[in-house]
Amino acid sequence: MESWHRNRLSAGQAEFVETRLPGVRFLNDLSWNLVDTAVLEVAHGQGRYVIKAAGPSNRHIRRELDAHEAWTEAWARQERAPILVHANPSLNLLITEYLEGYLVEGSAAEYESGTYLQAGQLLREFQAQTVRTDSRYEAAATEKAMAWLETPHRIEESVAGKVRGVLAAYRPEPVPVVPTHGDWQPRNWLMNGAELRVIDFGRFEFRPAISDFCRLAVQQWRTRPELEAAFFEGYGSDPRGSRLWNITLLREAVTTAAWAFQVGDREFEKQGHRMLADALANYRTGSSPMLPAQPGNFG
Template identity: 70%
Template sequence: MESWHRNRLSARQAELVEAWLPGVRLVTDLSWKLLDTAVLEVEDAQRRYVIKAAGPSNHHIGREIDAHESWVSVWARLERAPMLVQSDRSENTLVTEYLEGSLVEGTAAEYDTETYRQAGNLLRIFHEQTARTDVDYEVRSTAKALSWLEKPHRISKSHVKQAGAILGAYRPKPVVLVPTHGDWQPRNRLMDGSELRIIDFGRFEFRPAMTDLCRLAVQQWRSRSHLEAAFFEGYGTDFRDSELWNVALLREAVSTAAWAYQFGDHKFEEQGHRMLREALGNF
């Protein structure tokens, strides 16, 4: 067996990929080193693919398989997202087709209004596929945010007290859930010519639609209202509920600061603390 997978896939995962794609060879290791997920660009004699694989405790691959099996096809049919080629839940492994394009993050496209018009339109198509009412979602999400405050972090005592008081006093109501990407930001988008494409569904889940906007709101939309306006021009309407939105931003801030500390991502942790200061200022 070829050694293209060395130190990235388990022996069983490598066997699966070899069976699916005989003679495949490594092009580039695209893995994000903070997590145990391997992301490999590979090729055979005909075409290129992306392999994603992780250990048994990683839940992102399962989410990505869920997304591809039921919901991503609405984009893939338009060549705006990759098609699933093969997957094995038991081995936490999947293969998708490789999409041409340059990562939006770090390029001029990251702050181009056309990027956000297309992003708004694509997200509306994704969200509109189905909807369900959940009476417990807000209860679960708030409890999860409070649990982050009990784990190791570097959030100040005053901010822990403020956030805990706000979340503890919050009275959740039933909400409508839709398919969400979960990490809707430029690092998960490609631009191929003038066409926007979407990748990475490891945080797919049914959530309130507005949660897909949290990361843009605290990053690219900060002090750039024209990008926010372009997004909603593409989506069709600003659908955020003010109370739910402020609570969602607070929960996102808490989890970002605590998660980034635990995984040693100091830049992301710094962003989480800024998000927390700003989110608390909304109350």
């Protein structure tokens, strides 16, 4: 039993896979190895599949299942996202069909405008499936950022103090929330020919639509405004508003810096500290340079 999954799955998880995919064969370990999520490419018969599994305290598999069960069908029908074939929530495990394509991150496609045009179109389609008002989201997100500051991190105390001051002064209001991917960036995109595809829904959640712009805004868009322009051409509008956008970027920066330190991702931690500096600079100047003159609303 151990030969095909290389001890990445529990005995119960491996047994479940073998009952659903008899004679399963290991092909590749695709895990990031930052958290306890195992991602294994396997073969069964003439097909290829991806197994995702984690320990009982890991919440990402449950989030991914929520996304597949209700929200990814439109993409999956177009072969733009994986199709869920088996799942066992009690074992924290799911199996999807393998999606062909190469990872956009690190490829030429990462800095091609056409990639971001498609990314905007796909995200708009995903988020537009439904919208609801959440009276607690902003308060909970702010409390969570505050809580991250009480966990181990390498944020300078002077910086942490400024962040606490901004978060404490913020007055949350009800906001519209939509289905969000949660980690919308090139490391979760595949390119198959000229077609963009989407993977990894482990951070799926209902959030404000702008939350899916954060990764891109502080990475690829930072030095390549033409990619940002292509994205919003595909998305159809730019729904960022200064108050919500700035606080979203600040909370994201805190989470990034603290989480990356705790899992030992030095490059991502460095990005988190840069995000903190930029977000606080926006508060000092009262500006948000990435905003349009007349931001639209999600609808």
